[in-house]
Amino acid sequence: xxxxxxxxxxxxxxxxxxxxxxxxxxxxxxxxxxxxxxxxxxxxxxxxxxxxxxxxxxxxxxxxxxxxxxxxxxxxxxxxxxxxxxxxxxxxxxxxxxxxxxxxxxxxxxxxxxxxxxxxxxxxxxxxxxxxxxxxxxxxxxxxxxxxxxxxxxxxxxxxxxxxxxxxxxxxxxxxxxxxxxxxxxxxxxxxxxxxxxxxxxxxxxxxxxxxxxxxxxxxxxxxxxxxxxxxxxxxxxxxxxxxxxxxxxxxxxxx
Ligand SMILES: [Fe+2]
Numbered sequence: 001x002x003x004x005x006x007x008x009x010x011x012x013x014x015x016x017x018x019x020x021x022x023x024x025x026x027x028x029x030x031x032x033x034x035x036x037x038x039x040x041x042x043x044x045x046x047x048x049x050x051x052x053x054x055x056x057x058x059x060x061x062x063x064x065x066x067x068x069x070x071x072x073x074x075x076x077x078x079x080x081x082x083x084x085x086x087x088x089x090x091x092x093x094x095x096x097x098x099x100x101x102x103x104x105x106x107x108x109x110x111x112x113x114x115x116x117x118x119x120x121x122x123x124x125x126x127x128x129x130x131x132x133x134x135x136x137x138x139x140x141x142x143x144x145x146x147x148x149x150x151x152x153x154x155x156x157x158x159x160x161x162x163x164x165x166x167x168x169x170x171x172x173x174x175x176x177x178x179x180x181x182x183x184x185x186x187x188x189x190x191x192x193x194x195x196x197x198x199x200x201x202x203x204x205x206x207x208x209x210x211x212x213x214x215x216x217x218x219x220x221x222x223x224x225x226x227x228x229x230x231x232x233x234x235x236x237x238x239x240x241x242x243x244x245x246x247x248x249x250x251x252x253x254x255x256x
Contacts, residue, residue, distance in 0.1 A: 013029040091209075
């Protein structure tokens with residue numbers, strides 16, 4: 001602490017915030033309202049408060065570290081999955097960027113966006129159980145091959161269901177292929193009964209899938225894709241989400 005910070009004070013009481021592993025801060029009390037000097041009672045009280053505050057701050061920092069570690073592990077896990085197919089490289093990362101853009105446009109708070117980010121990173125983790133020859137197939141998929149692919153949301157949920165930190169994103173994974181009008185989804189949910197995370201993912205996922213080359217077709221332009229997604233607004237996609245995505249893409253186009 002710079003000595004200038006204490007300049008002009010009549011009396012001050014300083015107490016370091018000492019955690020179990022390191023010092024995490026310093027509490028400074030200065031000039032009592034009453035004008036009295038600090039007594040031993042104040043020192044005792046400050047010591048107790050500082051001890052609790054140090055523990056709380058240290059725990060929060062540790063929690064943050066654990067979360068970062070968890071997120072890093074997830075990213076490595078997803079990357080490993082993506083290297084096993086010809087066409088998924090970068091898909092998860094791009095879907096996460098689009099989903100975050102939509103969420104920002106929709107005014108979701110930081111906590112919701114953080115959960116959505118993890119849900120986006122993990123949304124296709126169930127594809128780990130889909131045979132590689134199906135995922136990498138060049139020609140059209142047969143009916144039974146589609147059945148295999150359509151299992152991936154539930155497989156994803158099964159993989160993650162034992163992990164408590166992911167319990168609130170499981171529905172986002174399970175329902176990310178639902179249709180807003182309920183016509184072609186895997187579970188027949190409609191409208192706002194589909195979790196918001198899943199509705200956002202549906203648009204972000206479709207946009208990236210259509211603007212990427214696949215073994216069985218070439219990619220479409222961003223403009224063409226957005227036009228198609230807009231056409232399916234209110235059918236396959238939540239109109240509010242589509243609108244937010246349009247606004248976000250416009251912003252990106254203005255910046256670039
Ligand atoms: Fe998917």
